[in-house]
Amino acid sequence: QVQVQESGPGLVKPSETLSLTCTVSGGPISNFYWSWFRQPAGKRLEWIGRVYTGGSTDYNPSLKSRVTMSVDTSKNQFFLSLTSVTAADTAMFYCARDSIEALDVFDIWGPGTMVTVSS
């Protein structure tokens, strides 16, 4: 059974770069889209973007200037980098995989990792 798990620092200083890793286990990382989401406390989910294992990416236009996603198939991991963070970037971050049943819906989610932006 495929599982994904986010990891990274829980605290990032303003203006610095947030870097998260998502590790895939129990199944292949190849030939899937892998996505990142965030959810500030009490607010709606936001799709940050996705990376395909071939390396192509799609980013939410609202974050595009600050986001980079990449994948390392040899390690079964994919990555999120968000630059120039502010307090508004404080959120629970999730990684997820497209469902086999339908593209752009997500049935494999990590438990989430809370990231706080504060000095």
Add this chain to the structure above:
Amino acid sequence: EILMTQSPATLSVSPGERATLSCRASQSVRSNLAWYQQKPGQPPRLLIYGASTRATGIPARFSGSGSGTEFTLTISSLQSEDFAVYCCHQYNNWPGTFGQGTKVEIK
């Protein structure tokens, strides 16, 4: 960006009763609409995609309907494990966007 609006914000329902949740899109998303369940401290769980197709393993008491801009999630007989937040998600236009959620609470 398509705005997804859910109503009501909170729905108080007794166990065994039916719950009906609504989701409206600011423009047509055809049938590219999914529903997720989210419990405190947990990630979303996919319930419905394609507006009306249950995801694998989802009980038949969950059903979805609608197309275009108006969608409904119905839980036919609420079980204790169904009390949670439900959000809709359009994936017709990039980037996909989510509703703010409807909390289903015990009456």
